[in-house]
Amino acid sequence: MDNIQKINELRRGLNELRELGTLLKRDWIEIGNAIEHERFAPAERLKAWGDHTLALIKKFADCFGAYAELFKEPLPDKFSDVEKLLDAEENRIRTANISLQAEKFLHFDAKSSAVKKVLQEHQSNLDKLLARKRQNTRLKTAVEVYAKFVDATEEADIGKKF
Numbered sequence: 001m002d003n004i005q006k007i008n009e010l011r012r013g014l015n016e017l018r019e020l021g022t023l024l025k026r027d028w029i030e031i032g033n034a035i036e037h038e039r040f041a042p043a044e045r046l047k048a049w050g051d052h053t054l055a056l057i058k059k060f061a062d063c064f065g066a067y068a069e070l071f072k073e074p075l076p077d078k079f080s081d082v083e084k085l086l087d088a089e090e091n092r093i094r095t096a097n098i099s100l101q102a103e104k105f106l107h108f109d110a111k112s113s114a115v116k117k118v119l120q121e122h123q124s125n126l127d128k129l130l131a132r133k134r135q136n137t138r139l140k141t142a143v144e145v146y147a148k149f150v151d152a153t154e155e156a157d158i159g160k161k162f
Contacts, residue, residue: 003070003093007086010066013059014079020056027052099133102126 027049034041067075067082070089076082106123110116 004090006066006070007090007093010063010070011083011086013063013066014082016059017056017063017079020052020059023052024049024056099130102130106130 027045030045031041031049064075071085076085105126108119108123110119
């Protein structure tokens with residue numbers, strides 16, 4: 001399974017966790033209401049609660065595993081933070097894939113001299129664009145050090161500064 005598929009699988013998992021959470025809340029409201037009024041909770045609701053709880057535990061484990069396959073950093077607490085990481089990773093993968101496909105274009109060749117001339121013009125333009133992209137990446141990397149330093153100096157927590 002490629003990383004885009006893993007990202008989509010983790011997104012589906014997060015949505016399933018939301019749905020299971022909603023079902024568990026409904027179960028607990030009904031069970032809690034029975035407890036509050038000193039009644040027996042309906043057996044089907046207790047069974048549903050147990051089934052939903054087991055499904056939630058399994059889905060959490062699946063999501064933990066999928067996250068660990070994609071990222072080395074610790075799992076964030078909030079689903080929305082995980083989704084931001086997934087969006088950023090998907091964008092990074094798609095951008096890298098576009099660059100890779102564009103670089104393959106540089107290796108195209110043609111037998112016809114007319115087609116070859118047009119192809120070489122486009123390859124020359126693409127080569128310049130890719131060189132500029134590599135320069136921008138190096139520039140970003142060089143500037144990033146200074147941005148991190150400023151962030152560290154503005155951090156109030158001394159433990160997080162450096």
